[in-house]
Amino acid sequence: MSLGSWLRDRPHLLEKIYQVVEKGAWRLNPLIRRLGYQRVERLIKPFEDAGKKLVFDCRTCGQCILHSTGMTCPMSCPKNLRNGPCGGTRENGHCEVKPEMRCVWVEAYERSCQMPIYGEELTWIQPPVNLLLYDRSAWITMLTEEDQVLPSCWQATEELTLLEDIQSIWPQQEEK
Amino acid sequence: MELNHIPEIDYISGSRLERVLRAGRFAVTAELNPPDSADPQEVYDAALVLSRVCDAINATDGSGANCHMSSVAICSLLTRAGYEPVMQVSCRDRNRIAIQGDVLGGAAMGVKNLLCLTGDDTTAGDQPEAKRVFDLDAIQLLRTVKIMRDESCYLSGRKITSPPRLLLGAASNPFIPPYDWRAYRLAKKIEAGANFIQTQYCYDVPRFRQFMSQVRDLGLDQKVCLLVGVGPLRSDKAAEFMRTKVPGVVIPDQIVDRLRKTPAEKKAEEGKKICVEIIQQVREIQGVAGVHVMAYRQEELVAEIIEEAGLLPRPRQSAAPEEDPLRQARKRRRGSS
Numbered sequence: 001m002s003l004g005s006w007l008r009d010r011p012h013l014l015e016k017i018y019q020v021v022e023k024g025a026w027r028l029n030p031l032i033r034r035l036g037y038q039r040v041e042r043l044i045k046p047f048e049d050a051g052k053k054l055v056f057d058c059r060t061c062g063q064c065i066l067h068s069t070g071m072t073c074p075m076s077c078p079k080n081l082r083n084g085p086c087g088g089t090r091e092n093g094h095c096e097v098k099p100e101m102r103c104v105w106v107e108a109y110e111r112s113c114q115m116p117i118y119g120e121e122l123t124w125i126q127p128p129v130n131l132l133l134y135d136r137s138a139w140i141t142m143l144t145e146e147d148q149v150l151p152s153c154w155q156a157t158e159e160l161t162l163l164e165d166i167q168s169i170w171p172q173q174e175e176k
Numbered sequence: 177m178e179l180n181h182i183p184e185i186d187y188i189s190g191s192r193l194e195r196v197l198r199a200g201r202f203a204v205t206a207e208l209n210p211p212d213s214a215d216p217q218e219v220y221d222a223a224l225v226l227s228r229v230c231d232a233i234n235a236t237d238g239s240g241a242n243c244h245m246s247s248v249a250i251c252s253l254l255t256r257a258g259y260e261p262v263m264q265v266s267c268r269d270r271n272r273i274a275i276q277g278d279v280l281g282g283a284a285m286g287v288k289n290l291l292c293l294t295g296d297d298t299t300a301g302d303q304p305e306a307k308r309v310f311d312l313d314a315i316q317l318l319r320t321v322k323i324m325r326d327e328s329c330y331l332s333g334r335k336i337t338s339p340p341r342l343l344l345g346a347a348s349n350p351f352i353p354p355y356d357w358r359a360y361r362l363a364k365k366i367e368a369g370a371n372f373i374q375t376q377y378c379y380d381v382p383r384f385r386q387f388m389s390q391v392r393d394l395g396l397d398q399k400v401c402l403l404v405g406v407g408p409l410r411s412d413k414a415a416e417f418m419r420t421k422v423p424g425v426v427i428p429d430q431i432v433d434r435l436r437k438t439p440a441e442k443k444a445e446e447g448k449k450i451c452v453e454i455i456q457q458v459r460e461i462q463g464v465a466g467v468h469v470m471a472y473r474q475e476e477l478v479a480e481i482i483e484e485a486g487l488l489p490r491p492r493q494s495a496a497p498e499e500d501p502l503r504q505a506r507k508r509r510r511g512s513s
Binding site: 078079080081082083084085086087088089090091093096097103105106109110123125126127128129151152153154155 | 268272294296297299300308310311312313314315316319320323327329330331332333347348349352353354356357360361363364367368376423424426
């Protein structure tokens with residue numbers, strides 16, 4: 001078993017790692033800004049790509065939402081869907097386009113059910129992909145908040161307002 | 177009809193489908209199979225049969241990733257003749273620029289219902305080597321059109337002088353994994369802007385019941401009108417083809433077996449009977465607002481099914497004096513000058 005698949009089967013560990021690295025990145029942000037985002041991006045991009053490719057089959061969209069999609073890369077869905085499965089999933093849970101591959105969203109759902117911290121973010125409505133960020137470092141676009149730039153009329157809604165008991169299927173978040 | 181007392185302003189689009197759904201009548205929509213032809217008569221022949229038995233006619237957008245007459249064109253033919261279409265928009269072939277343009281164009285031609293779909297993948301059709309677009313997904317598309325309608329602007333924020341008045345629809349397929357999540361996905365679509373839902377072919381009624389009970393528990397049946405997709409099977413071979421080749425269609429073994437045991441000359445009749453039975457069963461389920469009947473190139477059969485299921489007569493279209501969009505535009509021009 002490769003390291004990649006070992007990690008993929010442990011979404012609760014991955015989300016913990018994400019949480020720690022994200023906190024760290026924000027803490028280092030002033031330093032990174034002083035060094036220059038571009039310079040740091042050049043430095044970390046190869047490592048980010050290699051790591052994410054190994055574990056998530058990353059497609060370098062430059063606006064990472066892995067933690068909101070059960071630590072499963074939505075861009076590896078052949079239709080690039082970011083809001084959930086299409087209507088073509090096979091009965092055995094495999095992909096309509098690639099019969100040998102499990103549906104990205106079947107996996108995303110299973111994994112997010114094991115994720116107490118970010119699991120329920122699976123119900124968030126994700127905005128359209130910004131192709132200007134393609135092949136950028138997602139950590140840098142997060143710090144520069146370029147990944148927060150939405151089409152100007154897009155109405156961002158995160159939690160589903162019409163579901164009050166959304167917590168019921170996702171594990172309760174631990175007290176921090 | 178009492179509906180006339182409701183002020184026009186309260187309607188989202190004022191379409192016939194919306195009026196039927198708001199009146200709490202069991203709605204019927206049907207799918208028109210787009211011709212592989214440049215002759216408008218083929219559209220009208222199919223529409224003539226369907227219009228008598230349904231409240232709105234779905235114009236598909238390259239369904240199954242096969243090339244046919246476009247949904248915008250079919251809708252423009254239908255509205256010209258006074259029929260009410262549901263314009264289907266799939267995300268497979270066009271990016272957000274083209275789609276927003278088509279939505280405006282459709283609405284200008286008199287389209288009042290829009291069904292937002294992700295779309296079958298290119299590999300499902302007869303030109304699998306084509307480029308797939310999927311610039312938006314169905315939920316982003318719903319939200320985009322909702323913004324165009326309610327905020328009167330494109331995604332970019334640029335103003336639209338006269339916004340499209342559209343009843344927004346979405347698809348749902350409760351019959352495939354991840355089963356538990358399908359109701360939550362429906363919630364997401366409602367949140368994104370869906371007013372009505374048309375489901376994939378329903379052959380597995382117990383599974384659908386289970387889905388509907390989850391939908392009711394989440395209170396979603398109060399927020400959206402759900403139309404169940406149904407359709408006849410011509411034979412066990414056709415059923416076998418559908419469930420292996422058409423993405424997302426699930427047909428339980430017992431239905432295929434039932435058709436297999438029927439003598440060859442009675443298979444089509446039996447398939448129709450199964451469809452009528454399914455309509456009657458889903459009609460009893462709380463939260464179901466109507467049915468959507470689909471049959472590949474068999475409009476006559478669709479009409480028979482709707483009749484045998486006891487869904488006729490359809491409520492007539494209430495008087496709509498300004499149906500003709502061109503006349504409306506002319507009138508507006510005259511008014512402003």
